[in-house]
Amino acid sequence: MTESNVIALNMNRERLASTMSGYMMLALLLLSILAQVWGVAQLANDNNGLLQITTVIVAPIVLIFVSCGFYMLQPNQAAAITLFGDYKGTDRTTGLRWVLPWLMRRKLSVRANNFISEKIKVNDLRGNPIEMAAQIVWRVVDTAQALFDVDDYKEFVRVQVEAAIRTIGSRYPYDDFEHLEVTLRGNHDEVGAELRKELIARLAVAGITIDECGFTHLAYATEIAGAMLRRQQAQAIVAARRTLVDGAVGMVEMALASLSEKDVVHLDDERRAAMVSNLMVVLCGERDTQPVVNTGTLYQ
Numbered sequence: 001m002t003e004s005n006v007i008a009l010n011m012n013r014e015r016l017a018s019t020m021s022g023y024m025m026l027a028l029l030l031l032s033i034l035a036q037v038w039g040v041a042q043l044a045n046d047n048n049g050l051l052q053i054t055t056v057i058v059a060p061i062v063l064i065f066v067s068c069g070f071y072m073l074q075p076n077q078a079a080a081i082t083l084f085g086d087y088k089g090t091d092r093t094t095g096l097r098w099v100l101p102w103l104m105r106r107k108l109s110v111r112a113n114n115f116i117s118e119k120i121k122v123n124d125l126r127g128n129p130i131e132m133a134a135q136i137v138w139r140v141v142d143t144a145q146a147l148f149d150v151d152d153y154k155e156f157v158r159v160q161v162e163a164a165i166r167t168i169g170s171r172y173p174y175d176d177f178e179h180l181e182v183t184l185r186g187n188h189d190e191v192g193a194e195l196r197k198e199l200i201a202r203l204a205v206a207g208i209t210i211d212e213c214g215f216t217h218l219a220y221a222t223e224i225a226g227a228m229l230r231r232q233q234a235q236a237i238v239a240a241r242r243t244l245v246d247g248a249v250g251m252v253e254m255a256l257a258s259l260s261e262k263d264v265v266h267l268d269d270e271r272r273a274a275m276v277s278n279l280m281v282v283l284c285g286e287r288d289t290q291p292v293v294n295t296g297t298l299y300q
Helices: 003-010 022-044 050-067 143-148 153-169 188-206 222-261 269-284
Strands: 070-073 077-083 086-091 095-098 104-109 113-116 120-123 129-140 208-220
Touching: 022 050, 022 070, 022 095, 070 077, 070 104, 077 143, 086 143, 104 143, 113 153, 120 153, 129 153, 129 188, 143 188, 153 188, 153 208, 188 208
Parallel strands: none
Antiparallel strands: 070 095, 077 086, 077 104, 113 129, 120 129, 129 208
8 A cells, every 4th residue: 555545544534413403402401491490489389299309300401411512603614523532523504503512513614715925035947036925715625634634724724835836936937038938927827827736736635725826926036136137128128139130131121122123223232232231220220310412423
């Protein structure tokens, strides 16, 4: 038997507890009070019959027995029932409930909980230190696992969220100007879905699921933020220049092809090179060009 199978066998699973509606037992409680009052009144009137004596003795016992078994559940609240440490099931029925007095009840909420992690410093896929924080919405789906398979399920959620953020942050680079990779900054939905999948797998042992999650903070660490900003600016300038040059080359090719096709002017290699140079200067220059009137020839 593998280790994973042993762990699976040791995991608790939620099951339905054997409980009763508290309203029926409340009626029995009121009857025991009335019986006690009747018995005391009969004894006060010197009616010391066996029935009266039995009622006075039994009614308080019934009263104590019944009153010790009441508990109340609100919507989206559950109670785990145990007997001397042995798990007997979970009651999710709302309202006034009753169970045998020697059975212990431990309530917990199965409502959705919102958790925002602290900023965590992580090294991304390229080794750059970045800061990350996430917001998750989680809830308990298996009360037995949440209570008995982990020591403190709320603290367990906090620790596993931090571990999952570190894992996801190290899988992807922070940014990629060539748009060839999945990045933390450019693919929020995809990375968020990966984080949710990672959290669900980590929190399954505690009977907890993740309804939604996303990043609330994502940035380079302060010690490299300035350098990475300059790097991003340089990469953006290079990318813009490359696009500009590619467009200018295409326009020059189109201009030369159009002049040759329409037989507007015949250009030798030297004139063609001069025209290409002038067009590239006009198209790629950052400032407005100033025309120069040539009164001579190209060769003078």
